[in-house]
Amino acid sequence: MEITVQQNTPVVLEKEKFLWDFAPAPEAKNIAKIEKKYGLFIGGKFVEPRSGKYFKTINPSTLEELSEVAKSEGKDVDYAMKAAHTAYEKYWKKMPASERGKYLFRIARLIQEKSRELAVIESMDGGKPIRESRDFDIPTAAAHFFYYAGWADKLKYAFPGKQAKPLGVAAQIIPWNFPLLMAAWKIAPALACGNTVVLKPAETTPLTALKLAQIIQEADLPAGVVNIITGFGDCGASMVNHPIPAKIAFTGSTEVGKIIQRAVAGTNKKLTLELGGKAAHIILDDAAVDQAVEGVVNGIFFNQGHVCCAGSRLFLQENIAEEFLQKLKLRIQTLVIGDPLDKNTDIGAINSKEQLGKIQGYIELAHQEGLEVYQPDLPVPSKGFFCKPTLLIGASQSNRVVQEEIFGPVLAVQTFRTLEEVIEKANNTPYGLSAGVWTDKGAKIFQLTTSMKSGVVWANTYNQFDPTSPFGGYKESGFGREGGIHGLLPYVSLS
Ligand code: NAP
Ligand code: MG
Numbered sequence: 490m491e492i493t494v495q496q497n498t499p500v501v502l503e504k505e506k507f508l509w510d511f512a513p514a515p516e517a518k519n520i521a522k523i524e525k526k527y528g529l530f531i532g533g534k535f536v537e538p539r540s541g542k543y544f545k546t547i548n549p550s551t552l553e554e555l556s557e558v559a560k561s562e563g564k565d566v567d568y569a570m571k572a573a574h575t576a577y578e579k580y581w582k583k584m585p586a587s588e589r590g591k592y593l594f595r596i597a598r599l600i601q602e603k604s605r606e607l608a609v610i611e612s613m614d615g616g617k618p619i620r621e622s623r624d625f626d627i628p629t630a631a632a633h634f635f636y637y638a639g640w641a642d643k644l645k646y647a648f649p650g651k652q653a654k655p656l657g658v659a660a661q662i663i664p665w666n667f668p669l670l671m672a673a674w675k676i677a678p679a680l681a682c683g684n685t686v687v688l689k690p691a692e693t694t695p696l697t698a699l700k701l702a703q704i705i706q707e708a709d710l711p712a713g714v715v716n717i718i719t720g721f722g723d724c725g726a727s728m729v730n731h732p733i734p735a736k737i738a739f740t741g742s743t744e745v746g747k748i749i750q751r752a753v754a755g756t757n758k759k760l761t762l763e764l765g766g767k768a769a770h771i772i773l774d775d776a777a778v779d780q781a782v783e784g785v786v787n788g789i790f791f792n793q794g795h796v797c798c799a800g801s802r803l804f805l806q807e808n809i810a811e812e813f814l815q816k817l818k819l820r821i822q823t824l825v826i827g828d829p830l831d832k833n834t835d836i837g838a839i840n841s842k843e844q845l846g847k848i849q850g851y852i853e854l855a856h857q858e859g860l861e862v863y864q865p866d867l868p869v870p871s872k873g874f875f876c877k878p879t880l881l882i883g884a885s886q887s888n889r890v891v892q893e894e895i896f897g898p899v900l901a902v903q904t905f906r907t908l909e910e911v912i913e914k915a916n917n918t919p920y921g922l923s924a925g926v927w928t929d930k931g932a933k934i935f936q937l938t939t940s941m942k943s944g945v946v947w948a949n950t951y952n953q954f955d956p957t958s959p960f961g962g963y964k965e966s967g968f969g970r971e972g973g974i975h976g977l978l979p980y981v982s983l984s
Contacts (some may be wrong), residue, residue: 538559
């Protein structure tokens with residue numbers, strides 16, 4: 490159905506004219522084999538935590554309890570580090586690189602084989618729509634293992650003229666927004682380079698990492714090469730402060746990243762930090778407007794805004810701002826919020842009650858600061874943690890909602906007149922992870938991409954990922970790159 494929107498004409502959405510209700514299309518839950526209780530995966534086996542403690546992980550869309558997982562504390566961390574160290578010295582560093590590669594290929598294939606189950610568990614444990622976990626998270630996790638499997642015996646081509654040696658044990662800490670994918674980003678390059686690993690998933694999304702532990706067992710990886718321990722922030726801190734790891738890899742908030750950087754200062758530990766973001770999404774007046782609207786929706790709403798590189802600051806060139814906003818409002822009135830397992834769902838559940846509270850706090854703040862807060866009239870489930878897509882219109886650089894990371898489906902909208910002005914505004918943030926630009930002029934794309942302090946700048950698209958492409962930040966978004974040849978560097982010493 491064609492929808493014509495004229496400039497300066499307010500859009501009235503007549504639902505019955507072009508919207509219809511979709512029949513629910515839920516993915517079957519029974520494919521997900523979730524155990525009642527999980528121990529810690531250390532030395533190739535699931536073991537009871539020395540702490541004796543467990544905690545629950547819930548489904549944020551139904552509040553149903555999914556499982557109990559072990560809570561590791563200092564002694565458990567020590568045990569895992571020693572297991573990783575023994576595996577490094579005994580087997581892994583001595584193994585021919587081509588053999589190491591075979592294990593990675595095996596893990597990749599097993600992820601593919603179990604992709605449907607992994608996608609369902611990811612959506613149940615974290616709240617993200619099944620379309621995202623099925624079509625993006627799980628296939629991209631497998632692709633990372635395939636990609637780095639290929640590098641294992643080719644490191645001399647990655648670093649010509651140099652000898653690349655593994656570092657030893659890598660301690661890896663990941664967040665809740667892409668649980669299995671972040672585990673793959675971390676584990677695959679570490680193993681390819683000959684290191685062993687202790688990985689901690691986030692406390693709200695431990696299940697796919699524990700499923701990965703079972704896959705690793707099935708792949709017959711030598712015991713202790715990968716250890717997966719569940720726990721809270723204190724467990725992450727014990728990992729960072731433990732004397733064994735030679736390398737710390739952290740993805741998460743800038744706040745915790747700073748604590749880790751201080752803890753590592755003065756030690757020999759190598760560090761990479763992948764931290765927060767506040768991406769500028771810039772629409773120039775010569776952009777293909779309909780495609781750009783879709784890009785903006787994809788950039789911030791399809792994933793509940795739970796993406797470090799989410800396009801959370803929208804910059805509209807002044808002469809198209811009104812038309813663009815009308816179309817954007819119209820589009821977000823058609824989004825489906827609800828059951829993450831339903832294939833119709835665009836916006837799933839917010840990951841936790843705390844995160845929902847934080848997002849609502851920012852929306853309230855925007856209201857108090859005098860911004861226009863626009864939310865479409867959409868049905869929202871009464872149970873679970875949900876948030877409507879939200880536009881904060883008329884924002885300016887000084888608003889906190891423009892400066893701070895919200896990590897929710899909330900888009901701050903500003904306008905600009907010239908490229909110089911938007912470059913200055915886009916760069917006026919402590920972060921520098923990603924950005925997007927929409928225009929039909931290649932020269933403008935190059936002017937913007939070369940002037941913006943962002944690790945990634947997408948042009949006429951948004952949120953595209955590939956294992957061959959490096960990803961990482963500037964400024965308070967962290968340092969080091971993951972993905973591509975660049976992603977090998979943090980896991981080797983060169984001589
Ligand atoms: P977070 O609170 O920083 O937590 C990240 C991980 O660190 C979790 O496993 C957490 O455990 C653990 N942790 C907490 N305190 C710690 C400490 N003192 N020492 C060591 N580890 C500690 O971040 P989050 O809320 O899970 O994730 C959202 C953030 O991640 C956002 O800021 C987002 O931008 C960022 N992110 C960045 C990227 C990137 O590539 N740049 C990618 C994804 C996400 P608990 O779960 O038990 O708290
Ligand atoms: Mg959960």
